[in-house]
Amino acid sequence: MVNKIFTIAAFIGVPLSIIGSLLHWSSILMFVIYCLTIISLSSFMGRATESLAIVAGPRIGGLLNATFGNAVELIIAIFALREGLTEVVLASLTGSVLGNLLLVAGLSFFIGGLKYKRQQFNVYDARHNSGLLIFAVIVAFVIPEVFTMNMNAEKTLSLSIGIAIILIVLYLAALFFKLVTHRGVYQVEKNGEHGHAHEETPEWSVKKSITILAIATLAVAYVSENLVHTFEVVAESFGWSELFIGIIIVAIVGNAAEHASAVVMAYKNKMDIAVEIAIGSTLQIAMFVAPLLVLVSLLFPSGMSLVFTLPELISMVTAVLLMVSISNDGETNWFEGATLLAAYAIMGIGFYLL
């Protein structure tokens, strides 16, 4: 049912996006059309990824989910960078980190917890992720903030480039660690985990999944480019700041697909995948998408430094500390979900009033 709605939305949204932009419909109308179209396209990407994930197994499946959820965001961000909207990009990175860590994980834990009293996930993965969250957000994002307070723009950018390269190298090392040198080393034995994977049948074939992924990605790219051009008018009309658009709108639009699939996984008590989507996606944003955008920004006139505003940075740091503390025992329940959602609500009010 939900899938049908998304299918119809996509098949209406893409042509409408093209027609509307050619006929110069009002920016606010187009903003809404673009957002809905991206969300419905994301859903296609999500379903295609899901089909691939079932074939590939839970670990790679979660990785695939995270990657293509973030592909949408990467595309939007590159178009925003080309327009010189570095603040919007940094804000949307913040929004993705907060959205994944607090909203996606919070909803997953909460809704999963309404059905199951205690839900468990691999505690080794949780600790591995905790270390990376602290490395990426608390070390790699905080250091440039503090060190560049009295630095000129050139040195600030140099520091950001250095950190970006280190982040990407460590991200690749983490993949190498997980998939090659320590594959299966920290496996927690679980009843029927492998059985589950075999029971399910993918919705689409591998070939069809990849085709849909490719087409949907191209369509998202086209719509994203147009979306970015509506930001200024929308911001003015609603009295929103670029920051708010980046943190709330772009982050929610860009991550809608992941939100949905993580919650579904939690509801099926597949917490390993739900956590992999929420936290894995956060790590990919912080350790791969963000530094990649710093490097990509060098191709454009205005380079983007990895220097967030103080509210953005502190929100991410406190969100990480909260998540590390909550995920540390490899167990969740509805109240832990509620705590994450409450933290998201507090930050949401804060960014709205800012």
Place this chain on the structure above:
Amino acid sequence: MVNKIFTIAAFIGVPLSIIGSLLHWSSILMFVIYCLTIISLSSFMGRATESLAIVAGPRIGGLLNATFGNAVELIIAIFALREGLTEVVLASLTGSVLGNLLLVAGLSFFIGGLKYKRQQFNVYDARHNSGLLIFAVIVAFVIPEVFTMNMNAEKTLSLSIGIAIILIVLYLAALFFKLVTHRGVYQVEKNGEHGHAHEETPEWSVKKSITILAIATLAVAYVSENLVHTFEVVAESFGWSELFIGIIIVAIVGNAAEHASAVVMAYKNKMDIAVEIAIGSTLQIAMFVAPLLVLVSLLFPSGMSLVFTLPELISMVTAVLLMVSISNDGETNWFEGATLLAAYAIMGIGFYLL
């Protein structure tokens, strides 16, 4: 013996408080009388609560202990708010958080640890509490500090109100979680825990306990109102700041009863109750008393925002990180108590010199 002294102190203190205030005795003398009277009344409230707690079992017992220890503080704070002393109130909240987390827990762990080499408490409760400490202090208190740096007073108050409501809702959700949906789910099996509860006989009957609680609470309210009026003169005479009075004097006077009962529990190796008093009380201050005072302050001319001074905030944040790290394994010893006390001493010196 100690109880007798407190009884005599209360029976002398209350009439002296009334006579002295009518005859306009010197403010400094009255300040001392008021403080001692409140401490002795707190002791009555503590004994009444203890009697109720024995009947109610360890979990609810700890909760009762925390509630009525904080009742005194809530009363003092409301009178201070009516006088527009928002800084004193914020300082006394800080003082309570630090006092409970570092002084009460520190003394409990230290003195309990002198008798027992290793003391254990429920590690699930410890982790649950860690999550809440981080949520309340590191998210809910830090966010307004950072976000309101460039905000006007009106928006600052709006943010504080929003956060206050979220804190109270989550606090109630936490009670619902602990007492309803997950009651006993995380119980660690212990030898003779239930046996102990039955062995003890309450000092007073339930009826007598409630009567004494009610009368003592009223008396505390009366004395607190007068106490608040002496702050200005006392501060001037001793060269103390309002901050120091709030953090040290009000916090110690307001929490004396809890201090005593937590240490006694630790000495009896009932660490679950000692920890529940120290950390549970901190959480009640941060998630219930503080936000309630924000809402109550709206009835008075000067609304209180949840924006602490930087030294207050950083002290609480570092105290939380220390406590989370120390309590995380569900075990204590004398050295962990000493570490908490050393942290309290450092902050005490800091606030004194401020």
Place this chain on the structure above:
Amino acid sequence: MVNKIFTIAAFIGVPLSIIGSLLHWSSILMFVIYCLTIISLSSFMGRATESLAIVAGPRIGGLLNATFGNAVELIIAIFALREGLTEVVLASLTGSVLGNLLLVAGLSFFIGGLKYKRQQFNVYDARHNSGLLIFAVIVAFVIPEVFTMNMNAEKTLSLSIGIAIILIVLYLAALFFKLVTHRGVYQVEKNGEHGHAHEETPEWSVKKSITILAIATLAVAYVSENLVHTFEVVAESFGWSELFIGIIIVAIVGNAAEHASAVVMAYKNKMDIAVEIAIGSTLQIAMFVAPLLVLVSLLFPSGMSLVFTLPELISMVTAVLLMVSISNDGETNWFEGATLLAAYAIMGIGFYLL
């Protein structure tokens, strides 16, 4: 082989240091000679300590290693203090903390992890150390930073002295706890741990070890005094700041011996000793050397307050959070080592650009 090189370096370095300083060779040449001489002397101290450590067992062995690694640093720092170079001293303390926590531990975990898939160490010690790291760096170093922002110099120094005394007292209490009241209480059983200790034979006798330690320490003191006098010229010539010299050069020169022995221990899978050197040494710097230098500085005209620059402080705080998160489970692998090294690299670039 390596030992021979160090022996030759020491026997050439010490006379060269004396001759060069008498003949007023260029400061930059002498700076290099002094640094290499200190490193080679450190290696002697390291070997002597190692010999003593084999006799004394792993716990005391690690302690001895840490102590004499830091002896070199303490000596350099005292000469720098006498010259009024308080900023260099604070920077070198920062450099030691970062060097031990990130570089030494990072290299140990990384290189040990290349040989062994999973390496384990005593999880109780890890948690004990985590508590102390948070106490020392996050409480005792952060509090003066925040509290003294509006304080005059006199009060700032008073606060530092108070904190210094508390740190030293708690450090001694920690030794008392580890070696007296709770010796062996938290021992994790391991196969052949004791067997290993007996197999090894010390390189030198206890008497020879102590003699070499004494002579090398005196030589280090002499060279260090001269080294300090070259800082100004070297800083000017290379366009480095005092900060950079302190954090990078002094820290690496002063800790070279420890670096080497921790990595060797990790390679032999003796992770308890490797961790004891890295983290134990950090704690000794933070809880003993730093406060001792504050007290020693009172003998000189310019007293040293325990107030780091913000980049120094934030680097140490984030390094501690990272290490606490990584060491918390009592296990390491090559990737955790890589993460620590990546954090060190980020900070290194930051301090270089500062």
